[in-house]
Amino acid sequence: MGRKRKAQPVVPVVKSRKRARKIVTQFHKVNDALAILEDDVNLTLVDKEARRSRLQESLNALGGRAAYQSASQLSVSFHSTSKWVLARLQAMGIVRMQTAPSLSPSQPSQKPRLLEVGAITTTLLDCPAVQTTAIDLLSRHARIQQIDFFHLPQPPLFTFDVIVASMVINSLPTASARGDFLRRCHAFLEASKGHLFLILPSSCLTHSKYMTVEKFRSLVTTRVGFAVVEEKWTPKTVAFVLRASGKCVDEGRLTAGRKKVTSSSWAKKFDILL
Template identity: 25%
Template sequence: MPKASKSKRRSVPVTARSAAGEAVPLPPIHVDGHEKVIINSQHLASLPLVGKLGKSSTETRRRINHFHTLIKEYSKLAALRAKAPALEIDERIELVEREMAQMGGLDWYQKASLLGQCKSRGGDTSRWLVPKLRDLDLHKKEGKLRLLDVGALSCLNYAKERAWIDVVPIDLNSQEPGIYQQDFLDIGKQANDGQTRAGEDEEDGDISHLFETPFDVICLSLVVNFIGDPVRRGDMLKQATRLLAPGGLLFLVLPLSCVTNSRYLDDERLLAIAQHLGLEKLHMHHTAKLAHYLYRLSSSATRSTEEDGQFKKKMLHSAPGRNNFSIVI
């Protein structure tokens, strides 16, 4: 039998309901060929919220990985719909939307990630970075280091170093009053989107002055892998080089599987991408779950950040069971 006609969709972010009854937004999706795609769907307030935090680090990580998978799937479907709209694609998108909303959306994802920062579950990655900064004698530098913490889950990550580090923490969906709600890829755009520190009223809602001076350190810890589009992942690295001061440091953290179990990326490929952007490797360290990288932006290298097409998606390892994570420049 023919399906009943669907009611007209409203262009609003997908939401679920938290235990307190508050709307929980899902993130905008960066799709190849589009600046940003907001997930469109009917309000899903009636959906049961099943996005509980896992009782173990293994369970929490499994759910976080599944949320990543859903975002990648949505990104692919949104790109297909942009090229050739079809009812079948819309139905598949709605299924993905509903599952992300049922998990609790970005709010759940961030709370799960924040739980992963506690010492019993590995600690936050800033504890790896700070000793490296001290080894470089940057704690003795005249004036404070300006550090941009992208995707910040807590404004306390560098609290012990406040005497010599001035942190600007930002995130798409701020969880604390001390974190600015700001899309990293939107920094530098002329239009003011009225982004403010969560829970506060900045004068005129404008925080652009925070990004007028180049940063000494930019932290991209477990945020590049959150974006489903490989091109936008490359855009994040390019944006970092634009916002860094000459000689500034880029701290990049990826899930270990992104470089040890991918068909399209490994340490050698990542280093080549970094060098292409004018970055030299200072440190690399793998743990059981994470890959840490510390790069310095060369003050003399000629950077070709606008020469796209240098690093397309290329098969490096064809063994079965590998994932499809990649970074495209």
């Protein structure tokens, strides 16, 4: 008698761009609601648990993180951020596509060390001119390490020349996690005065209750210690190339945009707490 095969988890494949957009938007909305719920001190534990499980159910109904990543993969296939990043690194002279092979195994690699956070494709891993570490909370590929960015060993154990974080900062659950994310990126890049490629939906800066483009720029430059090298705007996204050239100011927490800049009901709640 043949041995029974173990059931494999079904990975949802999203094929329609419209459906992909819907899943990504809904996933962020429910996660935002979960974060607000956790901070709510007026609810009883029972009410909190009931609401939490309802929100969790709606995440499951969407297909969970696997469906969210499948949706992101579809979007990425239409506009490859990784290719743009490689082109910029080449133009900036940081990456040479024809890297000379090491003369001996003991010779340190001259390739820039790149960290990709929220990796769902292997484009950067496949580039021979960079030494890429690709991570994600839920890995969809054997070469993408399944690890939380916030659990990576801190400098000087880990340092990088380049960090790529596309559509990650907006998917973090709280404003303080976003602040912490920027600080940690800066710490990883400080020794090499390296670059952070930060891509996010433009509406986070143009249609947020708490954030404006000016506030964001001022925050990353005066508080986190980055210099803005480049900005690339499209109708839906904005890409920042930031250089870790200054010092991170650590004077306790400061709300970057807690003061409402608009009260419109359609505005996003995107905020960064440092």
